[in-house]
Amino acid sequence: MSTDQTRGIFQVGDVLNNTYKIEQVLGRGGTSEVYRARSEISGRVVALKALRLEYSRNEDFLALMTREEEMREIRHDAVVRYYDNQRTDAGLVYLVMDYVEGPGLDAKIKEGGLPADALMIIARRVAEGLVAAHGKNIVHRDLSPDNIILRHGKPADPVIIDFGIAKDTNPGAETIVGNEFAGKYAYAAPEQLNGQTDARVDIYALGALLLAAFRGKPPDIGTNPMEVITRKAQPLDTEGVPEPLKSLIDKMTHPDREKRLQTARDVLAEIDSPTASAVDAAEIDFGDGDDSDKTVIVPRATAAARAPAPDMPPPAPAPPRAPAQPAKRGGRSGMIGIVAVIGLAALGAGGYLSGAFGSLVAPSYPVADPYTLIAARPENQPVQILGNVPSESVRDDLRALGEDLGGTADLTLSSGDIPATWGEDMVQLLGLVSVLPEWRVLADGSRVKVTGSTADADEQARLSAALSGDSMPAGLTGTVDIAYRPPILAAATLAPILQAHSDCGPLQLIDPPVVGYAEDSQVLVLGAVAGASTRIALSDALTAAIGNRDLVMNVDILNPTLCLISGVLPNAPAGGFGIDFRMGRDGASNPSGRYLVGENPVIDVVIPADVNSGFLFVSALDVSGNVFHLLPNLLMQDNRIDALRAGREGPVTIRVAHPLSDAVDGSKLAFTVDDSTLGKTQIVVINAEDQMFDGLRPTTESAGGYAAALEDYSGRVRSLDTGILITAAR
Template sequence: MATSRPGDIFQPGDLLNNTYRVEAILGRGGTSEVYKARSEISGRVVALKALKSEFSMNDDYLALMTREEDMREVRHDAIVRYFDNQRMADGQVYLVMDYVDGPGLDQVMTSGPIPPDDVLRVAKCVAGGLVAAHERGIVHRDLSPDNIILRGGDPSDAVIIDFGIAKDTNPGAETIVGNEFAGKYAYAAPEQLSGGTDARSDLYSLGALLLAALRGAKPDMGRNPMEVVQKKAEPLDVSGIPEPMAGLIAKMSAPDPADRFQSARALLSALMTGQIADAPAGDDATVVTLPPKPAETGGGGRLWVPLVVVLALGGAGAGAWFSGLLDGVFTPSLPVAAPYTLVIDKPQDAAPSATGHVPSDTALAALAGLMGDQGGRADLELAQGEIAESWGDDIVALTDSISRLPEYRIDASGNTVRITGLTEDRALRDALESAALPGALTGTVQIELGPRLFPPDRIAPLLERFADCGALALVDPPLLGYGQTDTINIAGKLADVGARAQLRDAIAEMAGDRSISIDAELLNPALCQVETALPDAPSGGITTQFGFGDRPDINPTGRYFVGENPVIDIVLPAGVTDGFLWVSVLDVSGNVFHLLPNVNRPENDIAVLRDGVAGPVPVRVAYSVAEGDSPARLAFLVDDTTLGKSKILVLASDQDLFGGIRPTTESIASYTEALIAAQSSGAQVRSLDSAILTTAQK
């Protein structure tokens, strides 16, 4: 157990919802903390997984907690028992689950390699738990030694925990986070790096963690994403591992999912028997045994008795036949499946698989054929259940219609289906989502648009094409590409009002449903002209403060209406004590007004402007009309001739920039030439700061 800290979500002794008394903290993660608690009502000891407060109102993280709560329907000794989520009056959310008393497999590994017999016991337990989860359509996606607890320290009583995957950005956790992937580098399956996940991904992770347990150290997967991608394409090194574990681990962790065991049940069978090869495809299917044929006879007399018996049944027997009462005698009776489930999963760049129940040999053959056409396989069982008479034909038609998608999944429970998928073909997506489900099927269709991972370099040509006011740039592009839920952030400046929408549409055409944020300052063409000539200098922390000439109010927006009198102060921070200050207004009309220095106010030495005053010092450069009683004090009213955005440009330098005082007013073109010439002559700009002044009609 960990030691309690003042900043923890809960403290020992806290009573939650008048039910659970916190006893200790068990562990901390990037998004949650786990506590040991006891019910004040029943006395039962439980574990509580609490979301940190900054995530408790976030729908994405609440969905992950709900996903864990959904696991309460899965009953297996190797899976931690979940109960429900609860929210406190202050909004804090926590999940109640069984308390499993014992060390994590990762803790046991700190003492060195674990004996092969004990590792085999762990493997059997975990594989059994995966069978129970996978048959409910639930994939763990984050199997690792820290998610396996040995109850009472017994390898034969291993328990899987943490079925909800949170986005942990803690570098120490070595967790990759994307739309459909959250897993640890060392244990994640190769297909998870590109967002693909199915039951076979858990088998890879189990193989990797078993190898880690046998060696006492996790597999080396490199220290950066590029190394991880390269190493994941290679088989794990099982040299020195005794058989049958070496062969089992090699098959579980094959880089290609098609080369692994194709189900947890097949793996469990191999673990129990030591037989590594997959069982024939039909071994897991229900075997239907037909009644034996009547024995051949040499004379007609022996056929007379059964014939008389049939005739004696008369109308009652015929009625029983047609009503189905004799189906169990004359035809095979299929087992009842409740719930009646079927999962058809086609990950990206992998073969599809169909697992679950079908009502007839015809449906079984049709689905197996569809899977085979795409290089996949079907692991299906004949069964009866609460489904429509047309269910088999409906499912086959549905599968055939969405098989054009590069990635799809059908989760069927009875007559209800949930279809998810991915495509870059917008027309195909729209057609599938708008089409009615076949026959008696009901449910939802949600097809994502765009590649699973969208590389940032595909956007670069668009940024160059639409850049009309200096360069546009991606903000913090991800190394491996944008996931489906990631936002593409773009920053820069634009001159064309319609360019922002056009750029967004062009990116969306390639990137699909991803969010796009274009934080581009919209400037008029005149302002954009000077952007290309501005020096590449950092901010000096010099700020612009706007006010009003007729009242002491601050104007934080810098927005003025016709008839108002802007007052402008340039605030020098405490650290700016020497050098020279240059303040200009780049007007919307294409003119530049030099506020400091100018022919009427030539002094721009920062030390002189400070006049011995330490700390932040305001320097007024635009005055109220009442103060404008001398040519050195510029004052102006907003009129309706130059409405729009003007830019306040503040430069600081160690020396004279322009070789003399610029005229009070000049064109942006001539000012741009002067800036270029100053930099060509070697003049250095120490810092560049700016602000926008906007004028408008009321």
């Protein structure tokens, strides 16, 4: 068995459900892998997307695969054809789809991008595919360059793939799978960051990837969540993009989805008949005090309204306003005016003394519209606060809060359409959520959205009650979603347990999550132990440590001989050498490797097509403590790879244990199963750069002697492949 953690879900040559033979690995991620395979029945080449074992039992990921399977109802050349999900006997789930030959658009971006005319062709074809998908109420949500394949490299034949969003969740992948957001940050629409998803997010993503494909690099969205949120609220920089591609991208990627092209059909109409854009943006600089470097994005007037007529000078500045003429004295109207002035004066004096008009005499700040504040504390990172505040006191309070939490506050003094108590309410709100290990507050005027999480169930209940409904600070309204996330179990805490029970080679965690195991996740262990008692003790220790998490142990129980050899076998990767078992009586394949007393095992070793040099060593380690050397031995001494190939190309099969009928003259090695050595026998296939031993080893020797010889070898082992042969009584 292989203990290499890089081993894939399937191996090249595997046949799934007696139909699909794996030919090539196309891609690997943290949750799934994609393979090229061929139907053994029809010969049709397909792509298979397989979930790793732990995710094949996760309802969320199965739902994503099912969602992707629903794409089979769509019939369009620009959308990959899906078929159905299947499950292997081992519980692995995979999805069958058409195989599309050609580079991804991401590869073209890495090569420097594509010209504008080619991108207009791609835009039309992809938009046609989106019309078909959206017509079935299916939104991609993760449209990005790597999800568009140019069939045979032709811009006229792009194909949209991967509607499942079951992506790599490692931090570098920049893709989140969950309730709130799905998609790559660089191409995601601004509203996706707030969990709002409809067909318009695909429109935005298509525009953003067209810009990336023209520039030869993705849009710059910053390096942290605060920068992402800020830049997503701004138009994409399309300076230098030629028309009509520039206007098309601008209209597809407007930050306000209501002002964006609304449907894929609108995109096609715009490509056919480009129209002038009535939306633009300008940066207005406010030069007031220490905030002189702050800018705010506001709508400009339409091009027609702001441009002077041809050959006409700009309009002259308006003349100074003439002072108002005093009202005539006497008469009824004059008396009313005097009374009104006296009343206002008295009211003004009372207001001044009471402080009711403090805002009228406070400093005047630039108007912000919309009036926004963003505050976030990503998990295990400092807090960041960015946006508008109405007064210096609020600014100072929020800066102090940011510093107390080890972060920063970048705030602009602004006036706007907000309640009088907005500043104090916001300070109170952020103070309440600041106790959470991870939180985010988005404020648009008086409406706020609060999200966060905590591993403390009591804290989650308390804050949810304190911020819900009428409990929200008086001047604010909005939504609150504080999730309870059970504590994360770090993979490193399980290492001592595995080490303490490793009596037959190393025990390993398979694909441990980078951030640790959540409460509803699975802990997968791979390896071997020397006896049932060790396996039971290992299971008990791990169960006590992981709490409510599921434990899956792919741990074999080997005999002391196999464990002895496992401890000294070279630490080398698998080399792809096949080990095929057959029945001696008729040559039938026996993939289980299980033989009964009296039966004649036949063993073939398959040399991979790309291995043409080195030396091959094949041994069988049985439960009695003996080692049988199948290659080389006295009957088959030449173990050079080139000699074994004898000029043959491709995979070459070498028989190392023969049928009894072929060995009657004593020229070949053959054996039968007797009742003295029942149990597991390990077949070991080693490819080394040179001869491992001084001369031939005896055909049969003790495990101890073989282990000592292995320890003495100082050369380089290229690969190590193993298999298990099982013998049992009838």
